[in-house]
Amino acid sequence: MRLYQITELEQLTGIKAHTIRIWEKRYNLIEPDRTSTNYRRYNDEQVKKLLNVSTLLSNGYKISKIAALTEKDIHGKVFELNSSNNEDIICKNFINDLVKAMISFDEPAFEKTYSAVINRFGLFDAMLNVFYPLLNNIGLLWSINNVSPAQEHFASCLLKRKIMSATDGLPLAKNKKKKFLLLLVPGELHEISLLFANYIIRSKGCETIYLGQDVPYENISVVLKQIKPNFILTFFTTPKDEKAIYSDIKKNLHLGESIKLLVSGSSVTTQYLKDKLGAHIISHPKDLLTFL
DNA sequence: CCGTTGTAAAGTGAACCTAA
């Protein structure tokens, strides 16, 4: 079983490490094992408990009251809350449920929550309201080390599969005038946003050519010549400043006048690429919808 | 009834130490 350090717990639950320690001290809320050097190490059950606690907390329960409850009571209360009607709370509960399923590699539970989310929001709003926040929570989109812990991997693989099958279910492109090429350049590894963008574009009836991640620059040139897309959409999520991104694009991507570049991702926060390359900056999935 | 005061709970900040 994987053990978590307190900062990871902070990430997963959104509760400050300091606060977690204080709760431990004042209420014995969660008493983790310690390393030989006295560092706290939390197990899956403890993470789940804290997720439940955070759910109750955001529903107006006092920490002192929560701390007095048994594990079973906490579970019961959280279960009741899932039938509440407040949008924010529902999202938060969904996210917590998904994190819980994820850390215990519980695919059926993940599927169950996934279906509930989709039923409620549809794929588009589910992505915005639940799955992006989830991925942010687990540090996936902004992860610095490109080796994801197994649980992140598990969750992102499931999500990818879901988006792909949703995309497959869409009718074929009707609008042949707009052809999009979607890809990630070498070094960019987080494919989910790209898959989601693919879904959005396809759902608007436009044609897409999906190349996925880690496409060598030589291959891109070949594809460009052959299929002549109207637009290229790509994401930059690995931390890198925009000047470096610019020079990479300038050096490696030879776009003619006829191809418009669309860029997005957490590393693209300014208008720099727009000024330098005339690129269209997508800072939110809704921007993409507007663009279409 | 309403403003004031007291108090406990909850969370935060800072200092200082040790481990990684």
Next chain:
DNA sequence: TTAGGTTCACTTTACAACGG
């Protein structure tokens, strides 16, 4: 050098008690 641990003191908030 940074992350994590402990402790104390502080601020903020909620709420009950009080007195006019």
